[in-house]
Amino acid sequence: MKDYDDTISFLGQWGVFQQIVFFLLCASILPNGFGAFSIVFLNDIPSHHCAVPEVNLSKDWRNAIIPIEVVNGKQELSRCSRYRLDVVRNLSAQGFIPGRDVNLTDLEQEGCVDGWSYSRDIYQSTIVSEFDLVCSDQWKQPFTSTVYFLGVLVGSFFSGQLSDRFGRKPVFFTTMALQTIFTFVQMFSPSWTVFSILLFISGLGQSSNYVAAFVLGSEMLTGKVRVLFSSLGVCLCFAIGYMMLPLFAYFLRDWKSLLLAISLPGLLYIPLWWFIPESPRWLLSQGRVEEAEAIVRKAAKKNKVEAPRVIFEDYIAHAYETKTDSKEQNNVFDLLRTKNIRNTTVILCLLMFTMSSGYFGLSLNTSRLHANPYISCFLSAAVEVPAYISSWLALRYLPRRLSLVSILMLGGMSLYFIQLVPQSLSDMAVALEMLGKFDFTIGSALMLAYTAELYPTVLRNTAAGTCNAASRVGSCIAPFLLQLGVYFKYLPYIILGTLSVVSAFAALFLPESFGRPLPQTIQQMHKRESMKCPFITRKENSKAVVFFESRL
Template sequence: MTRDYDQVTAFLGEWGRFQVMVFSLLCASTVPNGFSAFSVVFLGDTPPHRCLIPDSVNLSAEWRNACIPVEQVDGQVRRSSCRRYRLDVVRNLSAVHQRPGVDVNVQEIEQEDCLDGWEYSQEKYQSTIVTEFDLVCSNQWKEPLTSTVYFLGVLFGSFISGQLSDRFGRKPILFVTMAVQTVFTFIQVFSPSWEVFCIIFFIVGLGQISNYVAAFVLGTEILIKNVRVLYSSLGVCIFFAFGYMMLPLIAFFIRDWRMLLIALSVPGLLYIPLWWFIPESPRWLLSQGRVQEAEAILRKAARMNKVTPPDVIFTLTEGEEKKTNKEDNHNVLDLLRTSNIRYITIILFLVWGTVSMGYFALSLNTSHLHGNPYLNCFISAAIEIPAYTVTWAFLQFLPRRVCAPVSMILGGGVLFFIQLVPPSLPIVSIALEMAGKFGMAIATALMFAYTGELYPTVLRNTAVGSCTMVSRVGSAIAPYFIHLSIFYKYLPYIVLGALTVSAALLSLLLPESFGLPMPESIGQMQNIKCLKLRNTSNKTSGHEEISTPVVLKEEAL
């Protein structure tokens, strides 16, 4: 039986030069993910607009204003964004010097669509893809679809990269997906149409979260004990939040969407030298039977930490086990192959999808909130710093089956109270929404760490990648949740709150991983509670005994 990896590598210590280097560089690699994940908040925002009145009509400013009908939206009276009075009739009225007055006569004129296009306010943006490709009125459906296409790219990227990472290694996939994100973000600048923009945006999504997952798994497998908890809860998450906080600052000074994309793609070039400093995961190399390569990395780490490694780090028996073990050929189907793994996977899929839906719906909604969109986005990003600090404390001191549902109930529960806030107090509504975002951010970070602890090394990246993939179904739906407000203003908050609280109750069925070593093989996975009870009654029918942590008889998968 293979010894526990953390015990074997304990001679390195928890926090030396090697761990500091790995911790810092992997955390730094997640910064571009922060501003890339939410760039559509500013790239695809819709500024105030109205029908364009051509200069050839030769109307005064007063008559131009009278050409736009007045309508009531959400209890407020404003000029229409998608309709105008027929210009030929208005021009005739203007020619005979009839004044619009209270618009009694003008209101009787037949209306028409914006046949000459739209004019957009440049108070907030010089240009966005909405103003560039006229994604308004009859084309308004394209605006949320842009975000959905991006998250579908993230979905497929998570699915593919997770399996490739388990097959070919964490490090190659990390850098390949970083390159995809950087290069195609730059190519987006040259998009001649909305359709081309979406196709490239899909490819950007393929790399966006994939390198985050690869960096997350790589760090959790190299680092051990308290440092691993610090990395998975505070490290990558806070650096992601730093990137998120940089987005509104960059967008505030760069109001043109093409120039903004250039600014967001350039930092990716700074990560090329990291290839020579970030090592492959020794834990993954060992799982592939590549014992000498794993030992070489650990001996180099020992030199950096100025400690003396043992003469033999991994025994020949351990190496032979890995070389002959069929667990190095796992794929995503193994997440559903046996009853124990299947139930854990299904529960995690449902929880991840719901939490991601809430997290991204609240994040993408910042441009629609009352007040300055740049400030709202910055606050939404900044709130994640204390959220991830709380996540670290939860992971350090509390069982996972306690902190996970508590954070989800916080994130979803406060959303029910937004409908009780008077319209005259919009700042209270924003505060409650940010409190919901706070809980959602905690839950999101917790689920990354929790999932990584439940699955073994041979399936860890596939499992985290698959959960991330399923969560992107939730994030792909999230842009449309915002538009539920056309039926009832507070409907998005009610639905999100109900789904999140339900996910919190569902998470109570998962096994506990707090204080337990990370499993190396499928047979070392913890048993889900309901299956453990069922196995107790079948103790003599080929199932494993209760006293052992091995829960799957099919260990030869």
């Protein structure tokens, strides 16, 4: 059967049709950029201490009623206790002066029975101040981020399979609607529990529409334009959206206003339904040749080129067979059915897990760059721009396997070296940490393109969704991984560095896809000599091919 890219080569690579698909799909990624890390501002903990009601207290006692504690070598007001109000009122009425007439360490303390007073120096409000996620309920604050990433994980896992079954376009717009609607509805949450449920549903669409847009563009674009889209296009738009987030958060310091600002842009993408078509590759994989031809003919009309009388002539002969086979739908278990595909899937999931753990771990740890969280967030986003440009160059000129191994080794070594930097050279430690973030960002961009290139059309979105789900497991544990620094400052860096080095060796067993057309069927994936892992024997591989050919 003639290769799809060769079949539609008469369209060219950069006509009006390709330009519309390229820019509209890239634009759809912007909300993912400022939505992915919005939880950093929504869920941040403002400075706080126990509220003191308006009672008759002297100025000295009002200033002294909150105990002083030493935290990380610094003195600060206690966040969860105060001296007993009735005792303090009695001492104040008698004219006693704290510290002179009364030893404060002898006074009994109580919890924040009247609530908390939150600083408004940085935020007007966050969900922490709205729902009092402090002291005995402080566990809810990090768990909120985990709930969000769990939603992203579940959405990534199931959206890929739904996309391979029902089409790229419906899943793309459905997940975009989920993200937009439930981000908006979160503003009306009456409690933390309701907010968390809505946040989970919003997370279902957050990464799912990103993957759907990525696969949709990768299948409709060809040649160098496809490489440009899958590296610079979607990734730079994500970084631009990421850099817009601190700008929104700086001017909208109330959590409800911020949610409104990041949800409304989703309404602008409703008209995209009439401009973005379904993937012809997917339609062909389902035996729907007439629909695929209709889309390509419209594309030819937009590009002002003449289409052949029969575009997919080779596919028509197989249409009935494909339609019959489509009744037996492919699913996630096909990613594990043979040793060749299973080993490729397991290694890719390991790499995605490592990349995501490093990316989110270092992104959430950038507060040390600057005391101002808005500047910290912008710097963390800005470092991604040169990273994505580097990923585009790597995809354009370098083999995938060599690129991944080099990036993982460099990222792992930079994290190992942080513990060797003396405290007097703190800027060098930050530079090494940003180098690690730079490498993990490049690797994350490469992995999306690499995964799409390795799997056939009938499994491509399932594979992308499954690997993306593995990466979201890494994002879920990243906040807890950072907490290990309480026991040993450099332990998170050592763990992430070790993961990187182990993943680099695992990547050596992946097949190469550089310069090869996207596989259409599972047979094509198996027939490529370079697709065989070193530990798969020729006999085992030939059996796998026969098995799948009997199904297809």
